[in-house]
Amino acid sequence: PPCIDVTLKSSGWQLISFNCIDPDSNSLDDILPCSPGLVDNRILSRENTLGGILLFSTCDGQTPVSRWQGGLKKLAYANGYKYYFSGAAGSSIQQIGAPQFPVADVSLAKGWNWIGHAPLVSYYINSVVTDVNKSFSFDDQIKTRSGNSAPFVTYSGSLFEGSLVKFTPGEGYEVKVSRALSFGYTGLTSPPPLPPSPA
Numbered sequence: 001p002p003c004i005d006v007t008l009k010s011s012g013w014q015l016i017s018f019n020c021i022d023p024d025s026n027s028l029d030d031i032l033p034c035s036p037g038l039v040d041n042r043i044l045s046r047e048n049t050l051g052g053i054l055l056f057s058t059c060d061g062q063t064p065v066s067r068w069q070g071g072l073k074k075l076a077y078a079n080g081y082k083y084y085f086s087g088a089a090g091s092s093i094q095q096i097g098a099p100q101f102p103v104a105d106v107s108l109a110k111g112w113n114w115i116g117h118a119p120l121v122s123y124y125i126n127s128v129v130t131d132v133n134k135s136f137s138f139d140d141q142i143k144t145r146s147g148n149s150a151p152f153v154t155y156s157g158s159l160f161e162g163s164l165v166k167f168t169p170g171e172g173y174e175v176k177v178s179r180a181l182s183f184g185y186t187g188l189t190s191p192p193p194l195p196p197s198p199a
Contacts, residue, residue: 003099003120005092006170008085010147015172017116021077022097028068031075031096034059035087036066044082045072046114078106080114080172082145089147105184113175117167119185124166126159128185135181136160142175 003020018031028034032043039061047053057070075081085091099120106115117123129136136155142164143152153162167173 003095003097004169005094008083008087008089008091008093010089010149011085011087012147013082013084014146015080015114015144015174016083016093016170017078017080017172018075018095019078019116019118019120019169020095020097020099021075025096026074026076028057028073028075032068032083032093034061034066034068037061038066038086040084041086042084043068043072045079046112052109052111078116078118080116080174082114082172105182107182108175108177108180110177110180113177115173115175117169117171117173119167120169122166122168123185125153125164128167129160129183135179135183137178140175140177142173144171144173146171 006016006018008014008016021031025031028043034041038059041059041061042056044054044056047055055070055072057068057072060067060069106118108115125142129142138155138157140155141152142160143150144164151162151164153160153164155161
């Protein structure tokens with residue numbers, strides 16, 4: 001499947017990710033619109049490889065040229081980002097570059113992690129994390145956010161239960177684990193079918 005635009009489903013805070021990143025054009029200003037008038041729009045990244053350090057930048061909203069200001073300079077493939085967007089719901093971010101292959105395993109440090117969804121198609125959470133890796137512990141949690149909507153699932157000891165059903169391209173996720181582990185998409189040549197949307 002081709003890369004698709006990242007849809008900003010609402011205004012306010014949301015979790016987003018990118019699965020198509022051009023390594024030569026991966027700066028915030030290349031990928032994420034910082035348009036005049038979008039004053040104080042913010043994007044945050046939790047760098048798990050740097051001990052959980054929090055990086056962020058703010059859109060200055062200046063005219064005629066707006067720029068991102070702060071410590072977060074570049075976006076990375078399959079990372080999760082918290083984005084405060086003051087524009088209209090339904091806006092989109094055009095991804096730049098080609099899909100990245102192969103899909104790497106997702107490494108999680110103990111505690112909270114911010115991740116993206118690398119594949120170009122959706123996967124049921126339980127089809128990925130419980131079949132590929134049995135290392136999740138009771139009360140581990142996965143959640144996402146779009147405005148006032150914040151669905152989540154909690155691990156019961158055998159599967160994840162709750163209102164968040166699938167990993168979706170363009171969305172980001174916060175994952176809390178009680179011990180370091182990894183999961184991946186190894187062996188999944190195609191996603192399990194998702195149920196049709198209600199009419």
